[in-house]
Amino acid sequence: MGLALRPVEWFNLASTHGPSKHLLHDDFYGDDGTAHQPEIPVVDPDLFPAPKLSGIADDLSRLLDMAITQWFLADDVVNAINNHNPETVLGNLMSRTDESQNVWVESTCLQICARSLGPTATDWVRSRYGKSPEVLYWWVSAAAACMPLDDAWDTTTAAIAKSENVREDAQSLGWFRSDRTLEWIEKQFPSLEIPVTQDWGRLAAISRITWSRVESWLSRGRPLSLVALDALVSCFHYDTLNLKRIQPKLATDATESHMTETLDRYVGVDDVPRVSRTVDRIKSNMSAIIGDGP
Template identity: 25%
Template sequence: MKERFATWAEQWVILLERLERRRARVRPLAIKPPAEEEELLEAERRLGIALPQAVREILREGSREVNVTWWLPDWTIVRFSSSGDFGWSLDDMEWPDFGGDLDEAGGRYLAFYCAHNGDYVLFDREKDPENPAVVGWDHETDEFVLLAPSFQEYIERVTALSCIGAECCEYESYCDGHGLDLQGEAALGWTAWIEQYLSTTLADAASSLDKLVLYASMHGLEAERVKEAFDEYDSAIVLREWQHRLESESESYRKKEWCVLLAGTVGPVAADWVRSLWRDASHSYSLAGEPLHYLTAACLPVAEGLYLVCGELERTDEDRKISGFTANGALWFFRNRAALPWMEKHVSFPIDGWDSLFAVCEPEWSDVGQWLAGNDVQRQTAVSGLGIMIRGKASPSGEPDAALLINLLELVKQQSVLRKEKERVDLVLSHFAADWR
C-alpha cells in the first residue's frame, strides 16, 4: 500500500502543477502523515465501530488526511466537471444525520468527505463491512450513487479522472451501475478534454482555426498573443466559426462565454449580425437577455447599443417601474457614463442595483454633482454608488469642485432620515474630503 499511495501522491502533485501552469486556481496539496495506531483507536472509540481493514490500511500506510482542490478559470467553456474536490479525513469521519427515513439505516453509511455544497462521500458497509463500497449522497434529492466497490478503487478511479469534484452533479454523468466508469463515453470525453487543456500550446493551436477556437474556449482571450493568433485569419470566417458554436450550444448559460470570445476577436465586424438579432427575435441562435446585451455593448457604437437595450427595458416594464437589478443586469456591460441620462429618468427606490449601475458607468465628478443636486432617489443612488466605487478602489474621473461637492454631501446627510443613509455620506466624506480640503 505504501508504494501504491506514493504513486497516487505523485499523480496528484503532477496534476496540480500542470493545472497551475494553465492558470487554473489550485489549493496547495494537503497530505498529512499516516495515522498512528492510537489515532485510529481514538477514531474507533468516537465512532463506536472498528474501522474497516481496507480503510485502516490506507489511513495507516498512506495518509490520515488528503485534500486535492482545483478550479478551472471562469472563462473556460467546458461541458464536463470544471473543478476538483477530492480527499478524506480520519478526523472528519462521522455518521451523517440524513433525517427522515434514511436515518433508519444507522451504522450503514460512514461519511469520510463532505463536498463544498454539503454532499457526502461515504462508505457503504452493508455488503462488506471490512471492505466497504464508496457512494455519494446528494443532499438535495437524498439519493445515493455508487462510485466504486472499494476505497482503493475509488481513489484509483477519481485520480484517473483528475480528482473531479465531490458534488453529485460533478461525477454522476461518469457513473453506471458499477460506479465511476473510466471507459464510458463521458469519462473518455472528459479525460481527452482535460489532457488537451493541460498539454496544447498556443503555437500548436494556431496552426488551424478549429484548434485555435478550441484553445480560446479553454484559455480565454486574456493573453494578447491569443487575439493576435486570430488576426491571422479572415475575420468573416472567424465570425462564422463563433456563430456555428452558438447555434450548436444547447446550454443557455454557456452562450454568454461564446459571445465574449466572438466580441473579443471580431468585435465591430459582427455589428450587422448583432443588429439582425434585434430585428428578428426568432433567429436560430437563441440569444436573448445577457448574451444579447453583452454583444450589443461590445459590437455596436455606444449610443446605438444603449438605444436598443434601454428601449427593451422600457417595453418590458411598460406598466411598472424598472427595478435596479433589471437595469443593472442589462446595462452593466456598457460601463459607460452615456447611460446616466437614461438612468436619471428611470431610477427609483429601492436603489439596490441602481447604485451598482451608477458606479460601473464610471461617472465623472460633474455627473456626481448633478446627481447630488437632483431629487432624493438620485442623491441616495449617487452616494451609495460612490461607496461602491470606494470599496472597489475606484474614483470618478475629472477634477472635482470640492467645495460644491462637500456642501451637497452635507446637505444630503442633513436630509437623510435613516442611519444607513447618513453612514453612506460619512464614508464618502471621510474618503474624499481630506484630499479636497
C-alpha cells in the first residue's frame, strides 16, 4: 500500500475499520484522506477525492460512513444525520455494529445515539451494555442521553464498581452532568484506595459543583479537599476535550472575598506546595471561575 491510498480509498477503509488503525492513522492521512507521508507516489489523487458533506448529506449510508472516519464527530455531520428519520438511522447503526464487530464503529454509533436519537435508541443502547467493555465511556454517553436516568445511572455505577480501573471509568459519569456524581465521589473517598489525580476535579467541575459543596469538601480535609481545589481549577483551565466542550463554571452566591478567605484558611491547615500553588492559581482566576455555566 505504501501509505499512498487515494482519498476515497482511505475514506472507504476508514469507514469500515475506523481511522485509528495504524496504516490509516492521522500520522499518515489527513481528515480528507490526503496522504501526508506516502512511500510511493499517490496515483491521480485529485481524480479520487473523498466525499464531501455537501454531496452526501441526503445519503444516510454514506453520511454514517463519514461519521465513522472522523476522530471527533463533527457538529455539521450530526446536524445532517438529524435530518434523517430516527428509526432509519437507528436501524443502520444496529446493522453496522452487528456486522463490523469493531470497537471504533460501535463507539461512533453510540455517540450518534447520544447526539441524535435520544429515547428512540433506548432499547438498543440498553442491549449493548457489557457487549464491548472497551466502549464503556461512549456507552454511558448514550445511556445518559437515551435511557431513563435511574436506569442509566444504576447500570453505569454498577459497571464502575466492578472495574479494575475505577479512576478512568469514573470519568464516564461526567455525561450525566449531575450532582449525583458529586455525591458518588463523596462516597468513594476516603475509602477508595487510588491516587487523588486531577481527573477527579475535572469530573466534579463537569458535574456542576457548587461553592457550597467546595466549602464542605474543604472542611472535610483530604482527599476531598484536593478534589475541590482541582475542580475550581477545572472551572477556568480547560485542558481536556470534554472541558473545552463544556467549559464549566462555578455556581455560587458567595463573594470573591469570602471565597478567598475560605481558601486562605484552608492553606493555613494544609500548607504544602501542591495546595499553595493551586490556591494561588484559583485566586488569580476567580472572575473566570464564577458563572452559571452551561
